[in-house]
């Protein structure tokens with residue numbers, strides 16, 4: 001049975017350890033400005049507006065940005081458990097194009113912790129339709 005602490009407030013991001021983070025800093029002028037909140041004991045959620053600034057092919061969100069959104073969701077899910085860890089492995093499935101000028105939903109869930117390796121899953125949805133999925137493994141540096 002996984003034993004982890006639950007976030008006591010809505011804010012899950014310890015910004016002092018990464019003040020200029022591209023994903024979640026409000027001070028980074030080209031950052032994504034993500035804000036995650038806990039929605040269940042091992043789950044966090046945020047929304048993201050797919051601005052044209054972040055496109056790859058025409059009218060599609062860039063795959064690298066999609067990967068960053070999923071990675072950030074899982075990182076913040078760990079923050080919500082009081083865990084500060086690094087992405088050791090990230091696997092993304094790009095199921096559907098993510099259109100521009102939409103407000104998409106990001107969610108991540110902690111699945112397990114075994115031998116110091118945290119396994120998480122994340123998804124991007126628009127109106128309940130899954131657009132991208134990811135699984136990742138995180139480790140705390142020695």
Ligand SMILES: CCCCCCCCCCCCCCCC(=O)SCCNC(=O)CCNC(=O)[C@H](O)C(C)(C)COP(=O)(O)OP(=O)(O)OC[C@H]1O[C@@H](n2cnc3c(N)ncnc32)[C@H](O)[C@@H]1OP(=O)(O)O
Pocket residue numbers: 017018021071072075084085086087088089117137139140141142
């Ligand atoms: C420096 C500052 C730190 C601050 C900490 C908090 C920072 C919070 C701020 C976050 C801000 C936002 C961040 C967003 C998320 C990123 O973007 S993180 C940035 C991208 N990721 C990185 O830069 C990570 C780079 N890699 C590393 O630093 C190291 O490889 C790691 C991940 C820390 C692991 O190194 P290590 O601790 O030396 O571990 P290692 O000996 O390689 O492996 C330990 C065990 O795990 C196993 N393992 C390792 N990887 C895997 C894997 N993928 N699958 C299965 N098993 C694995 C190994 O086989 C080994 O098993 P045993 O032999 O012990 O049985």
